[in-house]
Amino acid sequence: xxxxxxxxxxxxxxxxxxxxxxxxxxxxxxxxxxxxxxxxxxxxxxxxxxxxxxxxxxxxxxxxxxxxxxxxxxxxxxxxxxxxxxxxxxxxxxxxxxxxxxxxxxxxxxxxxxxxxxxxxxxxxxxxxxxxxxxxxxxxxxxxxxxxxxxxxxxxxxxxxxxxxxxxxxxxxxxxxxxxxxxxxxxxxxxxxxxxxxxxxxxxxxxxxxxxxxxxxxxxxxxxxxxxxxxxxxxxxxxxxxxxxxxxxxxxxxxxxxxxxxxxxxxxxxxxxxxxxxxxxxxxxxxxxxxxxxxxxxxxxxxxxxxxxxxxxxxxxxxxxxxxxxxxxxxxxxxxxxxxxxxxxxxxxxxxxxxxxxxxxxxxxxxxxxxxxxxxxxxxxxxxxxxxxxxxxxxxxxxxxxxxxxxxxxxxxxxxxxxxxxxxxxx
Amino acid sequence: xxxxxxxxxxxxxxxxxxxxxxxxxxxxxxxxxxxxxxxxxxxxxxxxxxxxxxxxxxxxxxxxxxxxxxxxxxxxxxxxxxxxxxxxxxxxxxxxxxxxxxxxxxxxxxxxxxxxxxxxxxxxxxxxxxxxxxxxxxxxxxxxxxxxxxxxxxxxxxxxxxxxxxxxxxxxxxxxxxxxxxxxxxxxxxxxxxxxxxxxxxxxxxxxxxxxxxxxxxxxxxxxxxxxxxxxxxxxxxxxxxxxxxxxxxxxxxxxxxxxxxxxxxxxxxxxxxxxxxxxxxxxxxxxxxxxxxxxxxxxxxxxxxxxxxxxxxxxxxxxxxxxxxxxxxxxxxxxxxxxxxxxxxxxxxxxxxxxxxxxxxxxxxxxxxxxxxxxxxxxxxxxxxxxxxxxxxxxxxxxxxxxxxxxxxxxxxxxxxxxxxxxxxx
Numbered sequence: 001x002x003x004x005x006x007x008x009x010x011x012x013x014x015x016x017x018x019x020x021x022x023x024x025x026x027x028x029x030x031x032x033x034x035x036x037x038x039x040x041x042x043x044x045x046x047x048x049x050x051x052x053x054x055x056x057x058x059x060x061x062x063x064x065x066x067x068x069x070x071x072x073x074x075x076x077x078x079x080x081x082x083x084x085x086x087x088x089x090x091x092x093x094x095x096x097x098x099x100x101x102x103x104x105x106x107x108x109x110x111x112x113x114x115x116x117x118x119x120x121x122x123x124x125x126x127x128x129x130x131x132x133x134x135x136x137x138x139x140x141x142x143x144x145x146x147x148x149x150x151x152x153x154x155x156x157x158x159x160x161x162x163x164x165x166x167x168x169x170x171x172x173x174x175x176x177x178x179x180x181x182x183x184x185x186x187x188x189x190x191x192x193x194x195x196x197x198x199x200x201x202x203x204x205x206x207x208x209x210x211x212x213x214x215x216x217x218x219x220x221x222x223x224x225x226x227x228x229x230x231x232x233x234x235x236x237x238x239x240x241x242x243x244x245x246x247x248x249x250x251x252x253x254x255x256x257x258x259x260x261x262x263x264x265x266x267x268x269x270x271x272x273x274x275x276x277x278x279x280x281x282x283x284x285x286x287x288x289x290x291x292x293x294x295x296x297x298x299x300x301x302x303x304x305x306x307x308x309x310x311x312x313x314x315x316x317x318x319x320x321x322x323x324x325x326x327x328x329x330x331x332x333x334x335x336x337x338x339x340x341x342x343x344x345x346x347x348x349x350x351x352x353x354x355x356x357x358x359x360x361x362x363x364x365x366x367x368x369x370x371x372x373x374x375x376x377x378x379x380x381x382x383x384x385x386x387x388x389x390x391x392x393x394x395x396x397x398x399x400x401x402x403x404x405x406x407x408x409x410x411x412x413x414x415x416x417x418x419x420x421x422x423x424x425x426x427x
Numbered sequence: 428x429x430x431x432x433x434x435x436x437x438x439x440x441x442x443x444x445x446x447x448x449x450x451x452x453x454x455x456x457x458x459x460x461x462x463x464x465x466x467x468x469x470x471x472x473x474x475x476x477x478x479x480x481x482x483x484x485x486x487x488x489x490x491x492x493x494x495x496x497x498x499x500x501x502x503x504x505x506x507x508x509x510x511x512x513x514x515x516x517x518x519x520x521x522x523x524x525x526x527x528x529x530x531x532x533x534x535x536x537x538x539x540x541x542x543x544x545x546x547x548x549x550x551x552x553x554x555x556x557x558x559x560x561x562x563x564x565x566x567x568x569x570x571x572x573x574x575x576x577x578x579x580x581x582x583x584x585x586x587x588x589x590x591x592x593x594x595x596x597x598x599x600x601x602x603x604x605x606x607x608x609x610x611x612x613x614x615x616x617x618x619x620x621x622x623x624x625x626x627x628x629x630x631x632x633x634x635x636x637x638x639x640x641x642x643x644x645x646x647x648x649x650x651x652x653x654x655x656x657x658x659x660x661x662x663x664x665x666x667x668x669x670x671x672x673x674x675x676x677x678x679x680x681x682x683x684x685x686x687x688x689x690x691x692x693x694x695x696x697x698x699x700x701x702x703x704x705x706x707x708x709x710x711x712x713x714x715x716x717x718x719x720x721x722x723x724x725x726x727x728x729x730x731x732x733x734x735x736x737x738x739x740x741x742x743x744x745x746x747x748x749x750x751x752x753x754x755x756x757x758x759x760x761x762x763x764x765x766x767x768x769x770x771x772x773x774x775x776x777x778x779x780x781x782x783x784x785x786x787x788x789x790x791x792x793x794x795x796x797x798x799x800x801x802x803x804x805x806x807x808x809x810x811x812x813x814x815x816x817x818x819x820x821x822x823x824x825x826x827x828x829x830x831x832x833x834x835x836x837x838x839x840x841x842x843x844x845x846x847x848x849x850x851x852x853x854x
Contacts, residue, residue, distance in 0.1 A: 058485045145661050146656035146660060148609075178617070179625070181617075182613050182622050185611065186609050187608055187609055187648070187658060189648035189658075190605070190608075190609055190648050190651065191656075193647050193648060195605060195606055195645065195646065195651075198606070199609050213625075218622065219622065220620050223616075227616055228573075229573035229614055229615040229618075233572070234572050234662075235661075235662075236661075295656075
């Protein structure tokens with residue numbers, strides 16, 4: 001083995017023993033607050049009630065909305081609920097939502113074993129960073145063929161985070177990652193259904209279970225992720241070269257959502273944010289986006305509020321008509337049938353443009369009288385941690401109210417895990 | 428939708444409403460007994476103790492070896508334990524073990540809701556048949572690239588069986604199959620580790636969870652199995668044409684294992700089963716087998732019980748000397764050094780013969796005085812249900828003792844589910 005170059009599993013085993021840099025931890029704490037606000041708000045959606053009830057087994061781990069469950073069930077439920085709004089953080093290189101797979105797993109186990117906040121932050125930071133690297137390593141082929149990378153790469157990040165938190169030795173952690181390779185799953189066919197957030201919850205549960213079972217002595221493939229017949233080779237992984245731990249950390253380029261819909265729509269919505277248009281004079285609206293988004297969020301004739309969240313035409317019409325795309329309450333079934341909306345949707349043309357990056361969008365609006373307006377935005381435009389903090393506190397307040405948002409801010413920046421947990425259970 | 432040809436999901440939804448033919452049900456009851464014997468014996472293996480403990484949540488469903496759990500956890504644990512010995516039934520076309528994914532799921536839910544035995548048999552029969560068809564539909568590509576078809580195809584069969592048992596309507600069942608498409612997983616990299624039987628347990632749990640969550644109103648892709656970005660297209664499925672429900676039913680060509688060793692040795696051992704030979708007069712024993720097995724199970728000088736399970740010479744000598752190759756207890760380190768065994772092994776010659784299929788073997792025994800005896804067997808040769816019953820009862824007796832085997836026979840042929848469950852819990 002000594003003569004072999006390290007595989008991704010070898011790299012991850014080494015990476016799991018490092019301490020994440022401060023800026024990465026700071027970003028993790030911001031994402032922790034954002035994730036918690038999404039989960040508290042998500043638990044208020046009624047649709048998941050029976051699912052939550054079905055997963056309340058014995059255990060003392062807090063579940064969003066109140067009640068307790070064992071750590072695996074708590075990770076499953078909290079992962080699902082905190083992704084229910086599709087409003088949690090994302091990472092474009094990872095092609096997915098990193099915190100929602102990792103954080104519920106870490107918090108459930110941290111509560112279960114009484115781990116300090118600092119250990120939870122370290123573990124979550126490493127887990128998020130690892131999941132982004134696994135996402136990069138799986139790559140575009142994996143995502144394009146139809147895998148839901150939030151869940152697949154996320155499960156490995158969750159496993160690494162949990163294994164780190166519980167202090168698994170290298171041997172146990174290898175088996176935990178191997179066990180994860182048999183459980184990591186989730187397909188994009190689920191987009192637009194409740195199974196999309198479920199995929200995130202399953203990834204979080206996989207992290208908890210792979211860790212607990214690996215700790216309990218269950219064996220698995222020595223390199224279930226990157227080895228022969230392993231997860232990558234079977235699941236259309238590209239095997240791109242990655243270096244977890246290398247600066248700058250990937251976690252620092254996490255994107256937070258400020259619109260309550262698919263992230264693929266955000267650059268367009270930001271572009272239209274300050275558009276001052278006489279709607280009566282609009283002839284045609286042409287939206288240009290990166291080709292990848294065409295199969296993700298281009299539902300041309302949405303019928304439900306959920307489908308509206310995956311529709312360029314719908315959200316562009318909402319933005320132009322002054323509906324608040326930052327508010328969850330805006331995405332109703334009714335608004336997809338609103339006469340002004342459907343009239344404006346009829347004027348939309350969505351096209352791919354390979355010259356744009358995935359974080360860029362352009363909108364061309366042809367007005368009567370040959371006038372042409374052009375709007376564009378790139379989500380990768382830099383933002384300071386302070387500016388991000390302010391925007392996230394404002395978003396949290398919109399999601400859960402000012403008092404809970406303030407409490408979340410204090411708890412995620414402090415060192416009292418129990419204080420954070422108590423806010424999550426408040427509902 | 429009406430003009431589209433039915434997809435595999437459409438076919439399965441229709442199939443789930445049919446009543447399986449009597450011979451298929453009879454085969455299912457035989458496999459039920461065989462599966463139960465494998466599980467009872469598997470639970471006695473110590474390695475899984477901590478894993479079992481970790482999965483004993485709240486619930487009243489029986490777990491092999493005693494104790495109870497919720498239906499999902501019981502399916503997970505029982506599926507894993509009943510595959511621990513790799514001695515449960517197989518199907519050549521399915522490329523996997525059908526009962527071990529379906530039966531634990533059905534029994535756990537049947538116990539949970541108090542369903543009658545007849546309903547459980549119907550559901551399990553349909554589930555096994557469906558899983559074989561999904562296996563055929565996924566095909567060789569899926570298996571060859573590295574997916575563990577026992578688990579992947581098995582999860583869909585388990586889901587269909589559970590959804591049928593609980594009487595889900597067509598809408599709920601569609602969502603249950605869609606949910607399964609996000610959870611079905613398992614890779615061949617795990618072969619040789621505890622994660623191989625775990626894959627079977629995960630498939631069984633997926634059947635229970637997809638059904639309960641679909642029943643609870645969770646939505647998923649309308650065709651998560653065969654539709655765009657669905658399980659088949661993402662997981663290297665070939666999409667071969669299949670027709671679940673067509674005669675003859677695939678379940679009728681299930682293979683049961685009658686020897687506690689590598690499957691490559693079974694045709695030879697069956698050939699020697701009724702050989703009436705004067706051992707003192709044997710000069711040479713020549714064994715001919717398909718070339719593929721030469722690198723799999725031809726250890727010429729085994730030193731351990733494990734090596735004995737991969738040795739033509741050893742197992743042939745054991746069979747001729749009257750040792751029970753159906754009993755796990757027969758494969759000890761000591762028997763490889765037994766004087767009679769080693770003397771007989773010295774007279775063995777094993778050769779490949781490309782004219783034989785993988786399921787065929789021939790044995791030529793040269794006796795003193797130029798007498799030559801020839802024995803051959805094909806594992807694909809038809810067997811009556813009566814002959815199969817007798818062999819399976821004998822195997823069950825070797826696994827769990829005569830009394831429990833008799834009780835299992837009575838219970839699996841009768842209509843008292845509680846009686847069967849009580850045997851499983853006896854340990």
